Amino acid sequence: MEGAVISIASAAVAVEQQQPGKMVESELMKANRDESFKTFLWNSETKQFLGRTGSSWLKIGVFYLIFYACLAGFFAIMMAIFYQTLDVNHLPKYTPGRGDSILKNPAMGFRPLPRAENVESTLVWYKNGDSADIQHWVESLNEFIKPYEGTSDMISGQHVTDCSEDKLPGDGEVCRFQDTWLKGKCQKAESWGYNRESPCILLKLNKMIDWVPDVYTSVEELPADMPQSLKDHIQERTDENQGKVPKMIWVSCKGENPADEEYVGPISYSPWQGFPSYYFPYRHTPGYLPPIVAVQFEQPQSNVLINIECKAWAKNIGHDRSNRLGLVHFELLKD
Template identity: 75%
Template sequence: MAENNALYKVGPKEESFSQFLWNSETKQFLGRTGASWCKIGIFYVIFYACLAGFFAIMLTVFYQTIDTNHMPKYTPGKDGGSLLRHPAMGFRPLPRAENIESTLIWYKNGDNDDIKHWTDSLDIFIKPYEGAGGDLSGQHLVDCSDEKPPGEDEVCRFQDTWLTDKCQKAEKWGYNRESPCVILKLNRMINWVPEVYETEEELPEKMPQSLKEHIKKRIHDNSGVMPKMIWVSCKGENPADEEYIGPINYSPFQGFPAYYFPFRNTPGYLPPIVAIQFNQPQSNVLINIECKAWAKNIVHDRQNRLGLVHFELLKD
């Protein structure tokens, strides 16, 4: 019987822990008296109150530096301190989500299920542009031209009828006709203003000859006046790519009209786009394509992808 009672005897560890929880002799709870708990409670209340006050003051100071028009503190403008001084280019359609880092546009000719991903991607991208020629409530849309740029609180109207030929939604963007379309755009940079070429003599030597000929024709059609454009050229990166890429059409223009810039985060703004159509590119061949934007203050940097965009096209 004595042995059984020994089994239920409280050990030194259990006794020590229970005494730590509540010591009836010293009236201590968790090793502290009521007065000690009161003092440490007051200390932490004051400490966290000061910490919260300091955070509130810093947050108030931070909000004083934010523009109420949602403009960043530093911009690429003449008076800005931003390091982002050269725009990059983007393209649509993008590859599937599982290949998000890829730049390959790969589709099976005649396979409607495979083509659907690429056409749906372009449909989603172009949706804001559909009907953009109409009036939008609370937004100031104006018809722009080289002679009539938009005002401070105005945005240029985009005519969705500009996208003609096969580069449009109704034509499945040419993917069902073996003439796929790709849409180019410049990344938005607040207050960035392009320095366009004003004369033929200013055109750089590295500019493709085909683009120079196109510009000369535009000058002739424009009564001898150089259009104010950020010009665009696309070509195969290598001689083999040039051989397989085939003819390229651009719409609505072979470039971005300068009157769309600068971007000021004005509601209703739609950045200009260029649709490029590849007419009968070689099948079953991976074609490396590089498109460049041309202006005096646009640099071309392949490593940092500035002023250009690279993608591959593969048509099975």
């Protein structure tokens, strides 16, 4: 029994003697690591910083300086060659009118646009007789029509000429379009009809470089799905034009659904029910203004949301509601 106790005591003494040795060894390893890291940062004996001498850092710095300079020069040369294929001032390389673009069908736009907080909306909503409420719509149209008044600094009149079907614009010329051609309440002086319960919407075709409309040349060519009212109008204009169909991109507007057609009321157009073909093609000529069609809704039903769809008609204009090609949709609500 006494021998067992003596053995245990001896083992305890041995452990106590070994523990200080392990602690010293751990402290030495830590000190060595710290010293190695400091030596890596700066070795005073070899004069090395981060494992390299000054001459080594100089050589690698010069190498990368030359490498990235050559890379930047190569990129600049490639960009210069690329820009030689583009006409950045006038016509792009690929245009819809030449058939080498995926964009082959024009879209339509309308004014006035909703307020900035509802920029994605297509709702024209105003309170009849409330001057403060209609102010946004009137000011939006006033701003849009400024270039057509000749009061905008962005438009130069040096290339503008009077055009007709028999007098097309020459090279570097554009056809005149004036705000005074708009009739009825679709004028700035009439507040665009918003104070008279007969609001006006301005339509335009989006600009497509070198796109030329393929217009209808006879009444027999008119498509079956064209509204009968537009067919009758084209026939009337043809009779007035000595049997020749005017060269126009025709426009029709109507309620999108049967209920909307009932509520929308009479519609009138000015200066024409369409866009004359001599305004096309668009070639980015300074001073060019796209033709517009003013659509006046003479007696729309109050307190009813009316869905309206306007379409452009020509042989090479298709209609696609999902992509809004060849047509424009908006809602009208008059409180």
